[in-house]
Amino acid sequence: MNSKLVTAALCLLLAPLLLGAGAPCHAAQADIQDLRIGLNPGRTRIVFDLSGPARYHLSSNEERSRVTLEFPSATPGFDHRAVALRGTPIARIRTTAPPEGGVRYIFDLRQPVEPEAFALKPYLSRGHRVVIDLHKVSPAAADTAAAADTGAPAGERSRTVRAPSAITPQSATSIPNPVSEGLAGDWSGSLSLDTRLFFGDAAYAGQDRQNASVAFQPEYFIDWDQGRQRFAFTPFVRYDANDEERTHADIRELFWRMERDRLLLKAGVSVVFWGVTESQHLVDIINQTDFVENIDTEDKLGQPMLNLEYLSDGWGTFSAFVLPWFRERTFPGSDGRLRTQPPVDTGDPLWDSGDEEKHIDYALRWSHFIGDWDFGLAHFTGTARTPLLIPAGTAAKPVLRPLYLQIDQTSLDVQATTGAWLWKLEALYNANKVEDYFAAVGGFEYTWFGAGDGPADIGWLLEYNYDERGEGLQVALQDDLFAGVRLSGNDVAGTRVLGGLTVDLDNGSTFGNIEAARRLGDSWTVTVEVRTFFDTDRDDPLHFFRDDDYIELELERYF
Amino acid sequence: MALVLVAAAQTGPAAAEQPAETVQSDGAAAVEQPAATAQSDTARGLAIAREADRRDQGFGDTTADLTMALQLSPTDRVIRTMRQMVLEVEGDGDKSIMVFDRPRDLKGTAILTFSHREGNDDQWLYLPALKRVKRISSADQSGPFMGSEFAFEDLASQEVEKYRYRYLRDEMLDGEPTYVVERIPVDPNSGYSRQVTWIDKSEYRLRRIDFYDRKGDLLKTMTLGGYRQYLDRYWRPDTMAMTNHQSGKSTLLRFDNYRFRTGLSDSDFSKGALSRIR
Numbered sequence: 001m002n003s004k005l006v007t008a009a010l011c012l013l014l015a016p017l018l019l020g021a022g023a024p025c026h027a028a029q030a031d032i033q034d035l036r037i038g039l040n041p042g043r044t045r046i047v048f049d050l051s052g053p054a055r056y057h058l059s060s061n062e063e064r065s066r067v068t069l070e071f072p073s074a075t076p077g078f079d080h081r082a083v084a085l086r087g088t089p090i091a092r093i094r095t096t097a098p099p100e101g102g103v104r105y106i107f108d109l110r111q112p113v114e115p116e117a118f119a120l121k122p123y124l125s126r127g128h129r130v131v132i133d134l135h136k137v138s139p140a141a142a143d144t145a146a147a148a149d150t151g152a153p154a155g156e157r158s159r160t161v162r163a164p165s166a167i168t169p170q171s172a173t174s175i176p177n178p179v180s181e182g183l184a185g186d187w188s189g190s191l192s193l194d195t196r197l198f199f200g201d202a203a204y205a206g207q208d209r210q211n212a213s214v215a216f217q218p219e220y221f222i223d224w225d226q227g228r229q230r231f232a233f234t235p236f237v238r239y240d241a242n243d244e245e246r247t248h249a250d251i252r253e254l255f256w257r258m259e260r261d262r263l264l265l266k267a268g269v270s271v272v273f274w275g276v277t278e279s280q281h282l283v284d285i286i287n288q289t290d291f292v293e294n295i296d297t298e299d300k301l302g303q304p305m306l307n308l309e310y311l312s313d314g315w316g317t318f319s320a321f322v323l324p325w326f327r328e329r330t331f332p333g334s335d336g337r338l339r340t341q342p343p344v345d346t347g348d349p350l351w352d353s354g355d356e357e358k359h360i361d362y363a364l365r366w367s368h369f370i371g372d373w374d375f376g377l378a379h380f381t382g383t384a385r386t387p388l389l390i391p392a393g394t395a396a397k398p399v400l401r402p403l404y405l406q407i408d409q410t411s412l413d414v415q416a417t418t419g420a421w422l423w424k425l426e427a428l429y430n431a432n433k434v435e436d437y438f439a440a441v442g443g444f445e446y447t448w449f450g451a452g453d454g455p456a457d458i459g460w461l462l463e464y465n466y467d468e469r470g471e472g473l474q475v476a477l478q479d480d481l482f483a484g485v486r487l488s489g490n491d492v493a494g495t496r497v498l499g500g501l502t503v504d505l506d507n508g509s510t511f512g513n514i515e516a517a518r519r520l521g522d523s524w525t526v527t528v529e530v531r532t533f534f535d536t537d538r539d540d541p542l543h544f545f546r547d548d549d550y551i552e553l554e555l556e557r558y559f
Numbered sequence: 560m561a562l563v564l565v566a567a568a569q570t571g572p573a574a575a576e577q578p579a580e581t582v583q584s585d586g587a588a589a590v591e592q593p594a595a596t597a598q599s600d601t602a603r604g605l606a607i608a609r610e611a612d613r614r615d616q617g618f619g620d621t622t623a624d625l626t627m628a629l630q631l632s633p634t635d636r637v638i639r640t641m642r643q644m645v646l647e648v649e650g651d652g653d654k655s656i657m658v659f660d661r662p663r664d665l666k667g668t669a670i671l672t673f674s675h676r677e678g679n680d681d682q683w684l685y686l687p688a689l690k691r692v693k694r695i696s697s698a699d700q701s702g703p704f705m706g707s708e709f710a711f712e713d714l715a716s717q718e719v720e721k722y723r724y725r726y727l728r729d730e731m732l733d734g735e736p737t738y739v740v741e742r743i744p745v746d747p748n749s750g751y752s753r754q755v756t757w758i759d760k761s762e763y764r765l766r767r768i769d770f771y772d773r774k775g776d777l778l779k780t781m782t783l784g785g786y787r788q789y790l791d792r793y794w795r796p797d798t799m800a801m802t803n804h805q806s807g808k809s810t811l812l813r814f815d816n817y818r819f820r821t822g823l824s825d826s827d828f829s830k831g832a833l834s835r836i837r
Contacts, residue, residue, distance in 0.1 A: 276693075317829065415694050421696070422695075449701065490702045558662075558664050
């Protein structure tokens with residue numbers, strides 16, 4: 001066995017113990033295992049395969065005819081003379097041993113190049129690597145560099161793109177390269193802190209006037225097979241100071257996906273959005289709403305699914321879903337604001353199907369666009385995502401029990417985009433054993449670009465919501481008009497505001513909503529949400545929220 | 560019509576109505592003529608634009624990483640990073656996707672554009688938080704891109720048909736002989752009354768653009784630099800520096816990791832693909 005390998009293995013095992021003890025196991029003790037050369041259009045790529053991470057330093061002579069890569073503390077474990085150089089711009093490879101240790105590779109070139117070096121982390125079958133790209137140089141390009149420098153803003157002139165004598169590893173690796181072979185798994189996510197301040201006293205016992213809550217959503221994904229396969233994992237967790245039902249965790253995504261030509265197969269937990277309108281998401285049915293998150297129904301629970309999608313040649317996209325497990329809607333607990341009275345008892349749902357949550361649902365969707373028209377036609381058969389709420393419990397402790405019906409729902413969503421106008425329509429027919437119904441929402445969004453000759457855009461929205469079932473506590477939007485204004489600042493902070501009123505034309509119940517957000521620096525956003533409910537009619541679901549006017553401040557950190 | 564930066568630097572990849580050989584000979588002839596009349600200036604300007612366009616045909620597809628440095632004041636600089644994929648479409652404008660990596664709250668947000676030689680482009684926006692793909696209006700592209708000094712239209716696919724041209728003069732720019740050509744946007748919603756472009760004679764590369772606002776005043780200057788040649792034919796700049804003369808702010812756009820003919824196809828530029836990029 002190679003003694004260096006043994007040393008490396010020992011170092012891995014003992015590193016935690018030796019830290020702080022002047023350990024000899026510096027990450028630098030990497031072996032240079034191989035050197036590969038690849039020819040690409042416009043550049044030659046030299047790849048060093050390493051047994052571990054190693055520091056390196058790239059330099060070139062003034063004529064750019066010689067490039068040197070130094071590893072201050074790595075050792076060569078292969079014979080560089082065996083590397084084939086035919087067809088490459090490299091005339092010869094030499095090595096020297098600097099007195100302070102390590103190894104120096106010198107590449108003598110047949111023509112001037114522009115070298116660039118960067119490190120790659122282990123990915124699939126490849127381990128740690130250091131790459132030198134030798135870019136082809138032409139005399140014209142060199143001249144252009146001078147021109148560019150004169151025009152560059154102050155502070156950018158020192159950029160080391162043109163014939164650098166030394167590119168530091170930092171400068172070369174700080175730039176993300178999505179398509180490089182080195183793309184490994186990607187972690188990101190966000191942590192948010194929010195507080196809701198209610199303007200009025202609580203309507204029901206147990207509720208508080210203010211609330212604080214924290215949520216965390218990391219996201220991980222890794223692609224392989226040249227990006228044709230992906231694994232993704234997005235857990236979510238929230239802690240709420242008041243409402244134990246709002247303190248919850250979920251898996252938003254946990255899936256494997258494969259693409260082959262025009263076919264796509266996805267298995268696991270995922271989120272899918274359908275629809276075009278803003279005042280409600282009528283036809284969006286694959287995922288259950290995470291209602292404790294926000295009453296805007298835009299937060300969704302992860303849905304287990306098997307999804308096969310086919311992108312046809314000229315006939316749009318066909319998508320089929322098998323949904324083997326039903327997710328129940330979340331509702332606030334008795335201590336939470338923005339709840340029904342009596343509260344919903346999520347622990348004791350009623351089921352139309354004897355299979356309960358194990359009922360297998362199916363969905364098909366065809367979506368396409370022709371010119372200015374985007375449309376989707378879908379059918380869903382299975383368990384309704386929106387439950388009916390059935391009074392139950394005892395006189396002393398009444399509750400509402402969610403009833404999940406079996407439904408057959410056919411839906412259409414259309415958007416016509418003509419100039420600054422977006423015309424939108426969502427419509428569905430829902431067949432079930434209680435009451436079949438038709439529902440629709442339609443309207444427009446008109447954008448005034450560069451409003452008042454400034455940088456911002458202002459959009460005007462108007463949408464009408466209809467539901468055949470008519471007035472009642474089960475249907476919020478049955479004859480309701482939504483009018484709104486959207487502001488897009490187009491500024492560095494990405495300021496955006498959406499404000500609107502939804503008025504019930506039957507009974508006058510009104511919901512007012514303002515959402516405003518902007519960025520703070522590179523990684524933070526602040527969001528303000530104001531919701532008011534007024535003139536609520538006793539027969540309108542908004543009546544439950546009549547005392548729940550609130551302002552929410554949310555600070556979110558992205559990483 | 561946004562974001563085909565690659566093409567922006569090259570005065571457009573689309574084929575002209577005539578076969579390439581014809582365009583080339585027309586172009587060469589027109590370029591050599593002395594500018595005698597207004598009409599010949601127009602023809603000569605168009606010929607230069609077509610020749611630049613012709614030289615960029617056939618690139619197939621490209622990907623690149625973009626870093627945008629917004630210089631808001633001498634001490635305040637903001638960085639944006641994006642990735643771009645472009646697919647050349649025969650007989651029409653390019654298809655492109657731009658994915659945002661930074662700022663981090665926009666990570667995964669992506670824009671798909673089918674640019675067209677005539678009329679508005681088709682454009683979709685992907686919002687990763689909602690997993691929602693939204694068709695958006697491309698009617699007016701004069702607004703700032705991400706708060707930078709670049710307007711959306713500066714970054715759009717620069718099809719020959721989107722401007723009317725007029726040759727102005729020959730000029731030395733930083734020691735290089737160039738054609739100076741004025742171009743007037745056909746789109747009535749453009750934020751510019753006209754642009755003056757400097758195109759080098761040796762390779763027909765766009766080297767500088769002066770942008771004049773709707774009132775006719777000089778608004779911005781863009782300088783393109785660090786050109787490199789790929790596949791022995793296609794020139795791409797490493798930097799596009801935009802200076803706003805009216806506000807004093809500037810934005811530097813840098814391109815890294817250009818790749819050509821990476822095997823992208825139509826299906827990589829669909830609404831579904833947009834939502835899967837990440």
